[in-house]
Amino acid sequence: MIHHIVCFRFKSGTPAELIGxxxxxxxGMLGRIPEIRGIRWGPNLAPGASEFSHVLTVIVDxxxxxxxxxxxxxxxxxxxxxxxxxxxxxxxxxxEF
Numbered sequence: 483m484i485h486h487i488v489c490f491r492f493k494s495g496t497p498a499e500l501i502g503x504x505x506x507x508x509x510g511m512l513g514r515i516p517e518i519r520g521i522r523w524g525p526n527l528a529p530g531a532s533e534f535s536h537v538l539t540v541i542v543d544x545x546x547x548x549x550x551x552x553x554x555x556x557x558x559x560x561x562x563x564x565x566x567x568x569x570x571x572x573x574x575x576x577x578e579f
Contacts, residue, residue, distance in 0.1 A: 483519070483579050484542050486551070489526065489534035491571040501536065504564040508538055515554045517547040534573060548576055 492501060505523040512521045520541035526534055542548055551557055 484544060484548055485577045485579055486540040486542060486548050487575040487577065488538040488540075489573040489575075490536045490538070490565070490569060491534050492536070492568050493570045496568045500564075500568050504560075504568065505536070507560045507564040511540075511556055511560060514556045515551055517542045517551045517554070519543065534571075545576065 508523050509521060512518050518540055520539075522537075522539040524537065525531070526537050540551060542551055
């Protein structure tokens with residue numbers, strides 16, 4: 483299993499409602515993208531989390547599934563509509579468990 487972990491930093495002044503809507507849209511990918519086995523979204527609780535305030539974890543079977551997930555039209559739509567307008571930076575990490 484691959485845990486595709488993405489840390490997000492949002493633009494200064496982004497309303498909490500927009501971050502919440504992004505999280506809901508990300509959760510909404512479950513069941514719509516066949517590669518996703520599990521998905522988690524929430525605030526980064528680590529000390530010094532101001533660098534990246536929120537974290538997404540998407541669980542898939544293998545690295546090929548990460549690629550298919552990234553290219554899937556539902557994922558592309560969620561990124562374009564909910565994340566791109568408010569995202570300042572992101573850091574993606576893929577870990578095999």
